Amino acid sequence: MIEQLKTFVQVTESGSFSKAAEKLFISSTAVMKQMNLLEKQTGVPLFIRTNHGVRLTKAGTAFIKDAEFMLQYFQESLIRMHQSAQANRHIIRVGTSILNPCNILIDLWNGISDLYPQFGINIVHFEDDAHTLPTTYRMIGQSLDIIAGPFLTDNLKDYYRLLELGSYRVCFAVSRQHRLASRKTLCVEDLYGERLAIVNGGNSAVIHEIRDFLKMKHPQIRIKDVPRLYDLDVFNRCEESNTVMLTLEAWADIHPSLVTIPSDLDFTVPYGLIYPLHPSEEVGQFLEIIKEMRERFD
Structure with a gap:
């Protein structure tokens, strides 16, 4: 009419x-x-x-x-x-950065958002800086409600909880000028004689496990411990020094001069949503929706 x-x-x-x-x-x-x-x-x-x-x-x-x-x-x-x-809509503030892209949440949410019009998402950008990231994580529950990304920072678990959505494969990244850059996959033995940068300023249990495994089983690899969080400066330094870097499949396109190559390491790093220890009622409801939808897909 x-x-x-x-x-x-x-x-x-x-x-x-x-x-x-x-x-x-x-x-x-x-x-x-x-x-x-x-x-x-x-x-x-x-x-x-x-x-x-x-x-x-x-x-x-x-x-x-x-x-x-x-x-x-x-x-x-x-x-x-x-x-x-x-007036009755609840806005969920989702932090995003180059190393912590929120697309894993947005892709999931876009498929169901029509069913929950009471919720909206506000994307908040933050920088991947090893010096400021700890402060950013502490802001979860204040200026941010959720950060989506890999779980590599056990040091700050006093400030947040985790909702796991999946896992990333562990890979190696090398400069495009490196002798291994043309390989489709890399075995651990291919790194014998190479320097391998392992970044673990976040005291990640998974990274510790990988490091201990390589030290014990493959001493021919020269481990270079990097006691800081992953940030773009780490990628730059590894490219400049021609050092192999332990990385994740999700970061394959981070640095244009680095090639990310799948490895035969039998390790994965979980990813998902990082949220406050005591989320608001609205954020709690949003997380329950995501959790239920994820379980339905699994």
């Missing part, structure tokens, strides 16, 4: 079905069908049709102001409805 009222008003203003069709970006046939249906529903003729166009009947003249009023009231009602919905 609303579309018919819009067409009725436009035909009245244009004085022609064809001119109204041009304004409405529909065919003249569609306009005539709508007006025929409107006249059938009202039970009276609304237009006098001539070879030169159309004009309103007495009934149409009486109806036009009411039609305009109904359209205006409908638009105002829509505005009030959207304002009410926005």
Whole structure:
């Protein structure tokens, strides 16, 4: 009915079905069908049709102001409805960075967001800087509600909880000039005689396990411990020094001068959502939705 009222008003203003069709970006046939249906529903003729166009009947003249009023009231009602919905909408602030991309959450949420219109997502960017990241993690629950990414920072577990969504394969990254850069996969033995940078400023149990395994089983690899968190400066230094770096498949496109190559290491690093120890009720509800949807997919 609303579309018919819009067409009725436009035909009245244009004085022609064809001119109204041009304004409405529909065919003249569609306009005539709508007006025929409107006249059938009202039970009276609304237009006098001539070879030169159309004009309103007495009934149409009486109806036009009411039609305009109904359209205006409908638009105002829509505005009030959207304002009410926005007032009750909960915005979840999701932190994102190059090394902690939020696409793992956004891809999942986009598939179900229509079912939960009470929630919206606000993307908040932060820098991957080893000196400021600890402060960023401590802001979870204050200026951020959630960070999505790999779990490589056990040091800060006093500040957050984890909702695991999956795992990333462990890979090796080398400079494009490195002798191993053309390989499709790398065995641990391929790194014999090489320097391997292992970054573990976050005191990750998984990284500790990988390091201990390599030290014990493959002493031919020269382990270079990097006591800091992963950031872009680590990638830059490894590329400049031609040092192999332990990395993740999710970071394959981080540095244009590094090649990320799958390894035969039987280790994975979990990823998912990092959230406050005591989330708000709204954030808790959002996390439960994500958890239920993830379990349904598994």
